[in-house]
Amino acid sequence: xxxxxxxPPLTKEPSFSYGGKYSYADYLNWxxxxxxxxxxxxxxxxxxAPSRIHQKVVNQLSFELNKFLNGKQCELYPAPFDVRLPTKxxxxxxxxxVVQPDLCVICDKSKLDDAGCIGAPDLIVEILSPGNNRKExxxxxxxxxxxxxxxxxxxxxxxxxxxxxxxxxGAYAASRLYGKGDIVESSVLKGFQLDLExxxxxxx
Numbered sequence: 235x236x237x238x239x240x241x242p243p244l245t246k247e248p249s250f251s252y253g254g255k256y257s258y259a260d261y262l263n264w265x266x267x268x269x270x271x272x273x274x275x276x277x278x279x280x281x282x283a284p285s286r287i288h289q290k291v292v293n294q295l296s297f298e299l300n301k302f303l304n305g306k307q308c309e310l311y312p313a314p315f316d317v318r319l320p321t322k323x324x325x326x327x328x329x330x331x332v333v334q335p336d337l338c339v340i341c342d343k344s345k346l347d348d349a350g351c352i353g354a355p356d357l358i359v360e361i362l363s364p365g366n367n368r369k370e371x372x373x374x375x376x377x378x379x380x381x382x383x384x385x386x387x388x389x390x391x392x393x394x395x396x397x398x399x400x401x402x403x404g405a406y407a408a409s410r411l412y413g414k415g416d417i418v419e420s421s422v423l424k425g426f427q428l429d430l431e432x433x434x435x436x437x438x
Contacts, residue, residue, distance in 0.1 A: 248277045258318055259326035269314055273373045275330040288361050290437060291391045292336055295359060298433070299339065302426045308341040308356065316350035317358075319381040324352055331377050336361045339423065354382040357422045362390045375399070379406050385422040394434040 247266045248256055255275025264270070271278045284292075292312060299310045317338060318324075319331040329352075338355035340346060345353040358378060360370045370388065378386050379401065386399040386406065395413045399406035400421055412418050414434055420426045 255330055257327050258329040258332050261332055262326065269334055271334055271369075272330060272332045273369075273377055278369055278373070284361075285363055285391075287391045287437060288336075288363050291361050291389060294433065294437075295337060295389070295428075298428060299337070299423075299426070302423065303339070307343070308339050308423065309343070309346070310337060310339050311351070312337050317355060318350065318352045319354065319377055320352065321380075331381070333374060333377070335359065335374075341422075354378070354384075356383070357385045357387070357420065358383050359387040359389060362388060375406070379404075385420060391437060394430070394437065396428075396430060 247264050248260065248270070256272050256277055257275070258272070261270075261272055269280050271280075296310065296312055303310055313334040313336050315334060315338065317333050317335060318329045319333065320329045321331075322328060335355070335358045337359040338351065339357040340351055341356045342353070345351050345355075360374065362370060375386070379399075382401065384401045386401075388397045388399075390396070393413075395411050396416075396418060397411055398409040398418065398420075400409070401407075409418075412430055414431045416430045418428050418430065
């Protein structure tokens with residue numbers, strides 16, 4: 235008879251060698267200075283503080299989105315902001331994915347509570363950095379698709395490019411790779427446009 239792996243005691247932080255699954259209930263017990271995320275029960279630690287350019291892109295895109303969303307129902311939330319992605323039950327012990335997107339837009343306010351968002355945001359933006367590309371490109375791509383995130387933007391701040399994944403029939407369709415000279419639009423936020431020539435002009 236197969237025995238279940240014993241979960242390590244939860245004091246201040248998770249064990250990164252633990253082969254089982256951590257839940258949001260576990261996450262709430264951790265006392266850590268750095269941010270972590272749980273993706274399908276596995277813990278991912280942020281490798282380092284975001285770079286200056288990363289934060290500059292977050293700030294500028296936040297400004298553009300907030301300006302567009304002013305007076306509208308949808309709301310923008312930057313990290314740190316817990317997004318819980320349940321697969322079945324919404325109980326804390328049954329949620330095994332908790333992420334901190336750089337930016338997320340939520341239009342269904344019933345998904346918002348004091349702890350953050352429970353359920354898929356309508357739009358998620360991740361700003362790539364050298365230490366986290368694999369997590370964004372693979373692990374988060376999968377959970378965002380499976381949970382029903384309608385639109386997922388990947389911004390590369392050093393190459394000045396943007397890729398958009400749009401959910402269609404349960405699968406992500408990728409845009410072409412946008413760069414300087416392009417004006418991109420959102421299929422979720424109707425009417426929102428971003429002039430990449432202007433946006434990336436001072437991102438150095």
